[in-house]
Amino acid sequence: MSKIDHSLFSVQEGAEQAFGPCPKCSSKLGLRRGKSGAFIGCTQYPKCDFSKPLHEYENAEIKVIEGSSCPLCSNELVIKKGRYGLFIGCSDFPTCHYIESNKSAQETNVACPVCSRGRLTKRTNKFGKSFYACDNYPKCKYALNLPPVEHQCPECAWPIMQQKKSGTEIDLVCPQKHCQCKIPKP
Structure with missing residues (x-):
């Protein structure tokens, strides 16, 4: 069994706020800080391990x-x-x-160049940024950050390129790291 670093769970100084009694041991609850941020916990820790989130995310x-x-x-x-x-x-x-689900995946007509079975689909990550990934996930984990275009790269012959906007110009960029060929969009 590993040792617990009790300094991570220290009671914040000057935080004598009334959170009520602990439901497990009836001691005072206090504002505490851990490696994941602030939370409400029993002041008798480690004797009592009651804790709850500082902000309840109720629907x-x-x-x-x-x-x-x-x-x-x-x-x-x-x-x-x-x-x-x-x-x-x-x-x-x-x-x-x-x-x-209120988020609908937007499928493109571009076939996945890695598995050839799936289609590249527009998705959104947890920060709200868009990316394009194979809809055959988790079997195929191919993903791009820019919109895919079905156009063969003139240098490495990769079957797709990415559409990149820079100012008023739109270029096609090869997604292969070793190539990075850049041509103006036809």
Whole structure:
């Protein structure tokens, strides 16, 4: 068993805020800091290991969608606001965990040059940036940061190129690291 560095879980000085009693041992709760950031924890740590997040990310119902029904349990669907923004979910949560995705993947007509089975699809990462990845993931992990164009590279003969905008000009750039050929878009 590894040793725990108790200095990571120190109570913040001057934080005598009233968070109420600990539900496990009835001691005071205090604002604490760990390697993942601030949280609320028992002041009797390590005797009591109760902790909870500083900010609760509870889903708040915004509007009931009239005439809709959950495909799993037939209850009404509602628009909710959660940790990652708006989404549509079942009104019988937590009994039913149905969620409709509000992000649709935009498929391009460009075939994946690595596996030749999938298509490159526009996706968004957790920071909101767009990228293009093979829809045959996880079998194929090919991804690009710029929009793909079906145009063979004149230098290395790679079947696709990326469309890169620089100012008012649009160029095609080879995605291969060893090539990086750049030509004006025809």
